[in-house]
Amino acid sequence: MSWLLRAFFELLRPAYRSCRICGKMITEARLEGMAGFNPYARYVKNMLCLDCCGSVPWIETGQIRCHACGRSVPCEDCIRAPGSELVRNRSAVRYDEGMKALLARLKYRGDEAISLLLEAMLYPAFEHMTSDIHRLYFSHLDRRKHRFQSWSDSLQGSVNQASVVWDAITYVPISIQRAQERGFNQAQLLADGLAKRYSLPAIALLDRVRDTPKQSIQSRKARFHNTEALFSPVPEAVRLLQLLSANGSVQQGRHSANTIRILIMDDIYTTGSTLRACAKSLCETGVPVEVYSLTWARG
């Protein structure tokens, strides 16, 4: 009898969720319009408790100092080495201690549930990036629409924009040994999640040619050296890209007939050497591509 009663009361219990970072129960969340509501936290407010939600170091659009790499402090790297195949990078958060611990839980402990949180943290950055590019290249298309309906953050609006702006999402590959040992590619998890939400194709375009020591334990110079000729396009990459390109030119209103726009995902941008190497090898396929990148953290 007691189990029946207990089961009954279980039904009446409010549905608590626990915070993905600290494990506490989430009892309240700041809703839109409430004091202290941060629009960047709108997608994660159901996954994090108030304290953890407040401690996320968002890189807000207004804080971006380097328009090439999306850093929130003036960036010497991009001044030092201008001109690369990577057009632009954006990141969702600054890489502080808390975020470092979070990423370590995903990568080294294998807590794959964290990837859903990281993915949700990427949504605002992705949407801002998409709408920026949309304004740059496609504003002539629907100027009339814009006058009446300011670009909203409703999902449908961003999905439409995303499918206009991006041709495909891809990700930084990991080596076979690493895949065997870790069992997943965190960049791929993020790319797949974003692609599903914004109905874009997520495709594997790159291969890691050799296994290198972990980037996170390398010095700056070694990293640049490390990534030289590290990536190569997968055998069917050229065909896939041509297909996308042909697809794009059928659609109207492209700024140039057959340049395609590709977004590379990664977990963290520290010196950018990995992403730049990826962009380089994508550009070397011969198909005209513009490569952008989106990372979860900016070191």
Next chain:
Amino acid sequence: MKAWIYAVQIGPKKWRADISILPKATQLYWLDGSFSQGVREWDNRVDFRVKKGTGHLAESASAGGLQTDHKSLWWGVCSQPLGIAVETAGRWNGMFAGRSLEKQQVKEQLEQMLKHVWKECRARETSVRAARKRADNEQSSCGEWELLAAYDSGSGSECELRRAQGQAWAAAADAAAYALQGRALLHSEAHSLLAAAGAALPVVGASWDALLQLAAHRGRLRLSSAIAAAAAGRQRGASSLALAWPRQRRSGRCRRCGSGAAHMRRTPCAACGRMCAYCEACLGMGRARECGLLVLGSPAPGQEPATALPVATPSAPSAAWSSPHADRPLVPLADRLRHWGLSPAQLAAAGEALRFIEAAAAGQTAGNGRLLPFYRQLAARFGFTPSAQAPSEPGPREFLLWAVTGAGKTEMIFPLIESTLQRGGRALLATPRRDVVLELDPRIRKAFPGYSVVTLYGGSSQRWETGHITLSTTHQLYRFEAAFELVIIDELDAFPYLGDEQLYFAARKAGKPVGARVLLSATPPEELQRAASRGRLAHARVPVRYHRHPLPVPLLLRIPGTAELISRNRVPDKLVQALRHSLSREAQLFVFVAKIRHVEPMCHLLRRFLKGVAIAGTSSVDPERTEKVQLFRKREIRLLVTTTILERGVTVPRSDVFILDAGAGLFDAASLVQMAGRAGRSGDDPFGKVYFCSPDKTRSQTSAVRQITAMNRFARKRGYLLGREGGRQ
């Protein structure tokens, strides 16, 4: 990772299926005549050495059961995800192990079983569409098998080389199995243990995996997947169809922590290429995956190898005690208990526990002796040959030692540990908190100077060592299986244990099937209390502290809640007077609050009302916690405002306890009893004061008071209390 399935012929028309993580080692072992001869030679040498002592001669060379005459092997050409391979081999053995089969049949049955398991697993995968897409090429991968026959490795020198290799590998594999005894380790953990244990690799290009594989073939250890793929459990009963009850789809069980489908998470896995589950419950101790290897350092029941390894415990230093228990009766109980200097109540309880664990050790063997002949007779009458497997035995038996706070639990377990060590066993003492482990370490080392003590906690340097006594935090138990004769679990109602199925499972698993488990608690959870009082659980109660004075009974003080005191910025006179009174009798004051954020404001408030008193506050987020507790012990801090973090394991002489917000939901009866147990622990001042301060009287408060008074009454009845209180009614 991926593994290969094969079936090997072990006798005329008798086959056995198994998995291999390293084809090279497997094929060498089963098929290469010279190699297996080398292995046999090593066995004989060990046999000879073992048996020389008892006067027997080494028996014939058939120890390993290797006969190269009719040996052949069906080898699955394509590697399968480990979980599927293990499941297939296990089920195949379950169905066909005893039967006689033709060669062609074996292959067909294996293939069919593999397909069946694949189908079931695919049904369990979440993303059905993705699975279907992959299905075609997997289906074809089930069908390729080749028949490998035993061979002799060519010329004389080649032969000699292989034989030497066989000997060297067998020796190294035995050393590896010895180091892994009683463990349950993930692949990478097993590698680091072997590296740390210094088990030497033989020269001829063997890897750790080769040694693990060889040891598994020799039955020294088992290779398994970390998540057991549970059977889909199809019930074809009319009732289940009629009810159409939504049957939950079982999705495997973690072999380390025992958690079920609720804690499994399926993700696409790059290591095995399918949707593969991992266990979220024991993620903190490394990730257990369905396709991840779990090395179990105990032979499968019923498949013990002919030559057993010596037990991994280093031999006891005093030769008098190291003889096995069967040879000579132990010294009578009372004599063995005497030198520990226990109080009468402690003596009675320790004696009872000691009788229990010794009965558990002896009773199991006696029970088998009684049961088996009868079983055999019965089987013979019906024309069965009794199977090699013994009838399933119950797990280690449990004993609850219910001792009040400050009863001196640690002293009471010393005789239990001693008895286990004398019988040549290993003892484990598990406590939930790292602080407690570190505090117990020197006491245990002092009490058992001749024995090796291993202390395990997150980041411990003794992680891969083996000793007579193991002290560990509860989470480390995941890494053991059937390792200890005696498992003692301290504070089983404390935070990580309470309601945590995984830790109970791990504690059960860590003990040997013939061992005993002793649970220590001052406030056992409801179910255990009920089981004990109904006689379903063996137990002993220690109702009195070692100084033989009754427990202080809490007084209820009706004052507003802490939040209100802070917002009103004043403390009621009642509380101030009680605090002043305690201070004037030179007591140290614990003030417990329910929330961390109340600690600092409460300190400020009390400082205003109690001028000139050293007041400090601490909580789990305080980096200076240890220092503050030290100062409090040295009486440089007189009043410590704190949270439940100090409810256990802290002994401060001459202390009084104030529990603010005693009615708060966070404080259940158990934690109230624990906090009240901080008062009056020392013999100099056994009459500490305890106050429950709360705006109302709640159930947990009355229940806590009832528990304390019940214990006092029980002590008085047994005559454990000192003269004056004992006589008073």
